Amino acid sequence: MKLATLSRKEVIHSLNRKRLRLKIGGFNVCLSSPIPEVADHLLCLYGAFEVVDDEAFIDFYTSLASPSKVRRYFRAQVNFSFDGYVPFKPLPYKQASAMFEWGLNWCIANHSHHYLVIHAAVVERNSQAFIFPGTPGSGKSTLCAALACSGWRLLSDEMTLLSVADGLVYPVPRPISLKNRSLDVIRNFSSNIIMGPVVKDTAKGAVGHVRPSDESVDLGEVPAKPAKLIFPKYLENSNTDLIPLSKSRALLKIAENCFNYNILGVQGFKSVSDLIDASDCYEFNYSCLEEAVALFAELAH
Numbered sequence: 001m002k003l004a005t006l007s008r009k010e011v012i013h014s015l016n017r018k019r020l021r022l023k024i025g026g027f028n029v030c031l032s033s034p035i036p037e038v039a040d041h042l043l044c045l046y047g048a049f050e051v052v053d054d055e056a057f058i059d060f061y062t063s064l065a066s067p068s069k070v071r072r073y074f075r076a077q078v079n080f081s082f083d084g085y086v087p088f089k090p091l092p093y094k095q096a097s098a099m100f101e102w103g104l105n106w107c108i109a110n111h112s113h114h115y116l117v118i119h120a121a122v123v124e125r126n127s128q129a130f131i132f133p134g135t136p137g138s139g140k141s142t143l144c145a146a147l148a149c150s151g152w153r154l155l156s157d158e159m160t161l162l163s164v165a166d167g168l169v170y171p172v173p174r175p176i177s178l179k180n181r182s183l184d185v186i187r188n189f190s191s192n193i194i195m196g197p198v199v200k201d202t203a204k205g206a207v208g209h210v211r212p213s214d215e216s217v218d219l220g221e222v223p224a225k226p227a228k229l230i231f232p233k234y235l236e237n238s239n240t241d242l243i244p245l246s247k248s249r250a251l252l253k254i255a256e257n258c259f260n261y262n263i264l265g266v267q268g269f270k271s272v273s274d275l276i277d278a279s280d281c282y283e284f285n286y287s288c289l290e291e292a293v294a295l296f297a298e299l300a301h
Contacts, residue, residue, distance in 0.1 A: 004047030011039040021058060023050040025161075025172035025220045028057060029104065033064040033096070035078065037197075041097035044196045045175040045209055048217040060107045064096050082107050091202075098199040098207050101177060105158055108172060109259045115161040115170065116271040117259040122160040122169055123152040125300040128227035129169045131160050131279070133257040136204075139234030139286070142182040145210050146289040147296065149190035154216040155224060159259075164267050167274050168223035173216040175209035183208045189289050228299065229254065229279040232286065240291040242299075243283045250281035 003011070003022065014020040018032035020042075031038075063081045067090050076093030079086050080103035087106055091099050109117050120133035121144035130147075134140035141157045148154040155171040162169055175196065178186055183198060183206060194211040229250055230242075245253075254272055255261050261268040286292045 001051045003049050003051055008039055008043060011043060012036055015039055021052045023052050024174060026170055027059040028052050030058045030061045035064055035096045038064055038096050041196055045211045048214040062103060064100055095199050095202055098202055108159060113260055113263060115163055116264060116268055118160040118162060119257045120160040121157045122155040123147045124155060124224040125152045128300055129224035130228045130230060131226060132230050132232050133254060134232055138232055140232050141177055142185055143232050143292060145176045145178060145186045146189055146293055149193060150293050153219060154212045162271055162275060164271050169226055170223045171220050173212045173220050175211055178208050180205040226275055226278045229281045230284050232284045235285050236287055238285050238287045240288060240295060241285045242295060245281040245283050247276050247281060251276050
């Protein structure tokens with residue numbers, strides 16, 4: 001059963017009863033919350049995701065709720081919790097939906113050590129996974145959104161999950177997070193996107209999320225083979241330049257973008273080395289999304 005088959009009233013009821021359970025890629029997530037805006041966020045952006053039954057194993061039990069009764073009404077705040085543990089300071093109540101996305105990122109990054117977890121967007125076309133590592137401001141999520149809007153399969157806009165067992169990239173397709181200027185850039189790039197309400201005045205500025213395609217969600221457990229490792233950099237008014245990168249330099253750069261490289265130790269080094277061996281490596285400078293998308297379409301043939 002897809003979430004979209006439920007009414008708003010049913011979703012709110014499930015959230016209040018601590019029984020809304022969604023399949024997100026290879027993870028089952030249980031979310032509880034008394035906040036109606038959280039239900040709206042899920043219905044807008046997670047409609048294509050499967051609701052799992054009460055007997056299914058749950059990877060992450062999560063909650064969004066006010067830290068106290070007083071904080072529901074006076075300077076209202078919200079906490080994200082995982083198995084009763086609160087990893088972050090509370091945020092303003094109106095930022096609850098964004099906090100869910102950030103909290104789930106934290107859960108996956110900190111509890112998925114059967115993967116090498118890379119801070120990178122990843123999309124797939126013609127059975128080739130293109131991995132885009134990048135720091136905030138590099139333009140990786142904007143580029144990822146443009147490719148997803150152009151028919152590429154979204155695996156993740158935030159984390160590349162590289163299996164330490166078989167070296168394949170496993171999907172966790174979720175709404176694509178965009179910030180500030182990127183929101184209008186993607187709205188102008190594609191008229192077909194579905195974007196949730198924009199959350200303003202966060203620590204990252206204005207934040208909005210783009211709904212993943214139904215096809216990407218339906219293929220949420222189908223891995224992809226790494227083919228291209230591309231380090232993007234948005235530079236205003238720059239040319240579209242794809243620059244070959246040496247394997248040794250790429251290895252150093254990708255290790256810097258891993259969440260759990262040190263935790264995995266020798267296995268982490270082996271996984272990074274195997275990824276580099278399997279991938280063509282590049283640096284990429286761009287300012288025009290249309291040119292970037294055309295270039296990668298050609299590269300994927």
